[in-house]
Amino acid sequence: TGSKPDISREKSAELYEKSKTYFPGGVNSPVRAFKSVYGIPLFIQKGDGCYIWDADGNQFIDFCASWGPLILGHNNAKIREKVIEVMQNGMSFGAPTALENELAELIIKNNSYVEKIRFTSSGTEAVMSAIRLARGYTGKDKIIKFEGCYHGHSDSLLVKAGSGLVTFGETSSAGVPKSFADETIVIPLNDKNAISEAFAQFKDQIAAVIIEGIPANNGLLLQDQDYIEFLRAACTENNALLIFDEVITGFRVGFEGAAAHYGIKPDIVTYGKIIGGGLPVGMYGASAEIMGHISPDGGVYQAGTLSGNPVAMAAGIATLTELLRSGFYKDLNQKTKEFVDSIQRFATAKNYKFKVFTVGSIFWFAFTDKDIKTAEDIDPTSMDKFKVLHRELLNRGIYLGPSGYEVGFVSAAHTKIELEKTKRAIFDALDLVFRK
């Protein structure tokens, strides 16, 4: 096998030239610009099941899934029909609707980690609000976050670690005041000492520790059970709230997300992506007691013109109804496991420095022979290999998110046929990547 010719990108390139005159970098969210891969983003025209088609008519088996929400695949008939049905009656009222109750009931009745919830319109909003709630509830200001965890783009969370074990955060975006970053303490994952030291150094000042249920925004950084247990205990001991940001893992690794995966109860949990079925939704939830601090019951203000929007609620209801069918996660996770196991077997047999990290229906390809648990463990030079892999896969009709730090998602719409085809493409592409 050799390199395949590049797919045609004429129409995408044309659209990109135009979009660059309208949007910074030609896009409405940075990673879409394909900066770390081919350089010209593919403009997508339609999706159906596990397939997407770009403006040039190229067809791909999609593993990006709109960055996670599409656990049922593209253009799912049940979601589409429910959304259209609801839209016949108007699209937004800024007043309560029965649909919000319906989605809330599906969540709360089947999730032992939240008693009351609040819907938002994005994951960023959900997490930002959860942080405000933790601060309002505890009366403390500082938060601890982990290097390598992404929690959306609100100011106090766009912060990365400086040098040294326990440091004040350093902003990772222009425009975030240093004084905001000073309220965010950033520590490495998988390091119990760093947790203890942070709590000791900032005694009685920590409102919350926030962690991605299973960190999946900087590679897939699988944490040990006893580390998360340690974190839970440290929060309780120090009267700090533990926040699981389950925007990716919620309803993905199982209906009850990472919390159930570990069997550990966070104090506040945030969801997004899947609960909106592809429409803009986020959510945070906690015990009734903690949620009682949210306005209008309590003093923590949080609002939204389109929060609980009926169209988005409809998509969420249709999605979660499918996820609650018996065997849904078992089938999806099993299918994913067979898929990634055979890729790993292939790479191992060929002695390729390549590992697939996986949980549930999430996978991450890493060009390494090490166990990776922290952001620091990732060798940035290995991304050169991802770039080749990404291009070779596009040329074979396989679409991965355009960055080697991003995870991939298997959906219910991927059948054995597409997964077989994808495996063969990956084998060929890996042979090329590792060609001497």
Ligand code: PMP
């Ligand atoms: N938290 C996590 C864990 C996420 O993965 C994301 C988005 N990828 C967000 C928060 C922010 O969500 P949104 O992009 O919907 O604002």
